[in-house]
Amino acid sequence: MNAPASPPSPYSAAAPNAKVESHTLSVLVDNEPGVLARVVGLFSGRGYNIESLTVAEVAHAEHLSRITILTSGAPETIDQIHHQLERLVPVHQVTDLTMSMRSLERELAMVKVKGRGEHRTFALQLAEAFRARIVDATTESFIFELTGKPHKIDEFIDLMRPIGLVEVSRTGVAAISRGPDPI
Template identity: 75%
Template sequence: MNAQAALSPYSSSAGKTERHETHVLSVLVDNEPGVLARVVGLFSGRGYNIESLTVAEVAHAQGLSRITVVTSGAPETIEQISHQLERIVPIHTVTDLTLDNAFVQRELAMIKVRGKGENRTEALRLSEAFRARVIDATTESFIFELTGAPKKIDDFVELMRPIGLVEVSRTGVAAITRGPLEM
């Protein structure tokens, strides 16, 4: 997709070609009904894209959940998204993990591949190279479990496509800052 097609219609720079970046935002929120809807509503209402979204409770006693959002846009757009998220009341912190580049991200995927004979052997060989685990097998297919960086999963899926890719299910990105400091 070209840069112009990816611009939000609400962007002040619509019609201009800009540099687009992918960012991982970590949003610490109160674990209460409607918070996720408000966050997603901000993205949809302003025409921002969500490439990946994960949500889980991270501190039961404090009633906190973490929403991890992968989004892309011009640097100014990403900054605008962060500032708008900060204004939503049940949100405690918004951290752009990409800015310091001191974070680890992982994703889990299940990949179903159909294959017999040579294709079956090739699928197993490639799964070993990617450290994918067979979690289900029939005489005509496999389901592989693969954990890693999103690029690793993308690469594995592309290699399985000509072999007999049937279906892919992905969790979305989970990310955390490196080092001993809290967010």
């Protein structure tokens, strides 16, 4: 007996040669209970993936928060996500920062590495090369704090694996448009 087929994902619905792109969306919303649940529900209900998610209040007097979402899919899928987010009631504005080409993205990570002897020395040298700060140290481990573009943090983590990577904590992408105008 064959297992029932799972529903198609929007990623597989694209043409076989469609390029999957990663996009950073900035969503300005009312700061009220349930808004994040509605946004996340939109993604889960349609089978979209959220690679990174950050939320913070950005205008206290106006009760506005910014949700920054890193997601991926075919260009048609990204457009669909954008339009569906715009239709949600507490959403004031959706901006695809990837398309504007005038944005900055950063992420914070804390990386715990254990090691002795040469491994310890090598971990310190790599941390210096990546401008990571030591925020905690014992005789057997370090915790490094690293801020940068997500792919740079990925590179640092990959280099720490063979040395003695213990665990990683990441904030998710924070992004903002460049220049004097708001998004």
